[in-house]
Amino acid sequence: MTNIMGWKWLVLVPAVFSATLWGHSSATAEPSAESEVAIAAPTEIAEITEIAATEAVQPAAMSADATPAFNTAQPLAPQPTQVELPAVSPVPVVTAQEMPQTRAEAPAPAPSATGATSTYSITSAGQTRSFQSPNMTRLTSVDQLSQTGAASQQGAMDQLTSITQLTDVQPTDWAYQALQSLVERYGCIVGYPDSTYRGQRALTRFEFAAGMNACLDRISELLAASTADLATKEDLATLQRLQEEFAAELAALRGRVDVLEARTAALEANQFSTTTKLSGETLFYVADIFNEEAGFDNETVFQYRSRLIFDTSFSGTDQLRARIQAGTLEPFNQPGNELGFGAFGNTDGRFFMDLLSYQFPVSDVARINIFANGGGLDDATFGNTINPLDNPARSAITRFGQRNAIYRTASTSAGAAINFFLTDNISLQAAYLAGENSDPSPGSGLFNGNYGALGQLTFRNIFDVVDLAFTYVNAYTGTSTNADGSITAGVPFGLGSRASRVDIDRPVIANSYGIEANLKLFPGFQLGGWVGYSAIRAIGVGDASVWNYAGTLAFPDLFSRGSLGGIIFGMQPRLTGSDAAIGNRLGQRKDPDVGFHLEAFYRYAVNDNIDITPGFIWITAPNHNDDNNDEFMGVLRTTFRF
Numbered sequence: 284m285t286n287i288m289g290w291k292w293l294v295l296v297p298a299v300f301s302a303t304l305w306g307h308s309s310a311t312a313e314p315s316a317e318s319e320v321a322i323a324a325p326t327e328i329a330e331i332t333e334i335a336a337t338e339a340v341q342p343a344a345m346s347a348d349a350t351p352a353f354n355t356a357q358p359l360a361p362q363p364t365q366v367e368l369p370a371v372s373p374v375p376v377v378t379a380q381e382m383p384q385t386r387a388e389a390p391a392p393a394p395s396a397t398g399a400t401s402t403y404s405i406t407s408a409g410q411t412r413s414f415q416s417p418n419m420t421r422l423t424s425v426d427q428l429s430q431t432g433a434a435s436q437q438g439a440m441d442q443l444t445s446i447t448q449l450t451d452v453q454p455t456d457w458a459y460q461a462l463q464s465l466v467e468r469y470g471c472i473v474g475y476p477d478s479t480y481r482g483q484r485a486l487t488r489f490e491f492a493a494g495m496n497a498c499l500d501r502i503s504e505l506l507a508a509s510t511a512d513l514a515t516k517e518d519l520a521t522l523q524r525l526q527e528e529f530a531a532e533l534a535a536l537r538g539r540v541d542v543l544e545a546r547t548a549a550l551e552a553n554q555f556s557t558t559t560k561l562s563g564e565t566l567f568y569v570a571d572i573f574n575e576e577a578g579f580d581n582e583t584v585f586q587y588r589s590r591l592i593f594d595t596s597f598s599g600t601d602q603l604r605a606r607i608q609a610g611t612l613e614p615f616n617q618p619g620n621e622l623g624f625g626a627f628g629n630t631d632g633r634f635f636m637d638l639l640s641y642q643f644p645v646s647d648v649a650r651i652n653i654f655a656n657g658g659g660l661d662d663a664t665f666g667n668t669i670n671p672l673d674n675p676a677r678s679a680i681t682r683f684g685q686r687n688a689i690y691r692t693a694s695t696s697a698g699a700a701i702n703f704f705l706t707d708n709i710s711l712q713a714a715y716l717a718g719e720n721s722d723p724s725p726g727s728g729l730f731n732g733n734y735g736a737l738g739q740l741t742f743r744n745i746f747d748v749v750d751l752a753f754t755y756v757n758a759y760t761g762t763s764t765n766a767d768g769s770i771t772a773g774v775p776f777g778l779g780s781r782a783s784r785v786d787i788d789r790p791v792i793a794n795s796y797g798i799e800a801n802l803k804l805f806p807g808f809q810l811g812g813w814v815g816y817s818a819i820r821a822i823g824v825g826d827a828s829v830w831n832y833a834g835t836l837a838f839p840d841l842f843s844r845g846s847l848g849g850i851i852f853g854m855q856p857r858l859t860g861s862d863a864a865i866g867n868r869l870g871q872r873k874d875p876d877v878g879f880h881l882e883a884f885y886r887y888a889v890n891d892n893i894d895i896t897p898g899f900i901w902i903t904a905p906n907h908n909d910d911n912n913d914e915f916m917g918v919l920r921t922t923f924r925f
Contacts, residue, residue, distance in 0.1 A: 687754065791819055
């Protein structure tokens with residue numbers, strides 16, 4: 284298409300000139316006021332003037348007023364033979380005034396189908412001039428083009444795929460974008476074998492026809508491909524007929540679909556398939572204490588604890604948890620209570636209900652957890668004890684290494700807890716749990732027996748590094764009679780020295796305060812710890828103070844993915860002072876010395892379901908008394924989860 288713009292006007296001169304002569308030879312001169320032409324009939328011509336084929340015709344002999352009867356839509360082809368035509372006799376020209384040159388036209392005989400040239404005579408200003416012109420013949424078949432178009436086929440062209448294949452076409456050329464579109468988009472432009480386009484040369488009619496045909500074919504292919512999948516008029520008519528025939532059925536179906544959509548939306552909003560998920564956890568312990576104090580001998584033990592957990596959801600956002608448990612954990616003989624794995628004894632392989640709770644949301648920022656059995660103050664925090672090692676199955680081995688001891692100052696079981704989010708990172712936990720909730724006896728029950736009340740403000744991911752919590756616990760523990768008739772009372776730490784329980788056969792109230800923190804310094808290293816203080820009052824006797832603290836190091840993914848290393852160093856609950864009356868009953872107003880707890884373990888993840896955890900515990904001055912030998916414990920724990 285671009286070559287059309289490159290045609291030289293000289294290329295059109297022969298065709299236009301021949302067409303002009305053809306028009307003159309066939310035109311009939313019309314007399315006017317200014318000129319009059321007398322034309323002789325062909326039968327009266329007595330003389331034929333032969334004109335040499337090589338004679339040139341001067342453009343001055345033609346008038347600009349002559350309009351050739353030329354059909355540009357039909358190509359004209361010169362014929363190789365020559366036919367002599369009769370000359371037209373000179374005719375005098377009569378004009379109103381004398382002109383330097385006067386145009387006179389002679390009738391032209393009909394073009395011969397086989398003649399190569401036609402001879403014409405023109406009389407002007409009393410002079411007669413004759414000339415020859417190639418005979419133009421109208422084409423009726425494309426086969427007629429093959430005789431004269433052979434020259435256009437010389438120099439076969441190659442198909443192009445990119446405009447860059449043409450070495451003589453530059454991006455600065457004014458028609459560059461048009462050529463690029465025709466080559467790369469339509470693929471209907473070719474170049475010469477020497478990788479040139481020759482955009483400045485003239486375009487023959489054959490080349491124009493070939494290029495136009497190639498582009499039209501390509502456009503037809505693109506249109507056919509783009510409309511192949513479209514519906515035809517027949518298809519649309521069929522659909523319209525079917526729509527008219529089934530209009531009533533379609534209307535009824537539309538109504539039924541609307542009803543179904545409404546019911547489906549209601550079901551999606553209110554219905555949830557009740558599901559229950561079962562998970563399990565089993566622990567094997569092999570442990571022994573070394574260097575025991577005289578009278579506190581222990582043997583190597585193999586103990587276990589197994590849990591089955593049933594989690595059921597009714598709406599997708601709530602959870603009913605039932606946990607049953609069995610085990611053979613028994614405490615070691617020791618001066619204090621520093622070494623222990625669990626909070627229950629030997630069940631002889633019988634499962635019992637260890638935990639029963641139901642948790643649900645009350646708004647977008649609040650959740651409530653109701654405990655029917657087995658709820659602890661650590662559960663009431665909704666997992667916010669702020670210690671990465673708080674997991675008795677997969678982290679710290681001892682109870683002391685799991686969390687701040689103030690979470691163990693109350694004997695609890697049933698009650699409720701709420702977790703309220705003030706912001707995305709700050710939450711408030713509050714709970715009330717009773718320990719004798721199922722006992723209707725006087726001095727017991729949900730509100731008149733042992734209880735623990737907790738309030739905690741928790742900060743998570745402060746600066747994406749710090750977890751922090753401030754905890755308050757108010758606990759009441761009454762007296763109870765054992766099977767042997769002895770009376771038990773005091774704070775049920777289950778940890779630390781025996782004196783720290785303040786067990787003087789009187790009910791006690793403990794107000795405990797704690798701070799827990801953990802810093803996630805690096806992806807594989809965390810530094811944390813806690814400090815706890817308990818102000819204990821033995822009702823009707825006096826007051827006492829108990830402290831505990833610890834620092835923790837956690838190494839997530841140590842040596843392998845899923846593994847964990849941990850170190851805990853601290854002081855288990857210690858009686859740091861008391862009134863004289865309490866001291867008299869305990870035999871001491873405070874623990875005489877300070878003993879420390881050092882624990883180290885490494886959990887190796889065999890796979891996603893099995894862990895092996897060796898651990899070592901060193902207790903200095905057991906029962907916070909230097910008179911007792913330091914104790915060493917070695918533990919190998921294996922955890923199975925499913």
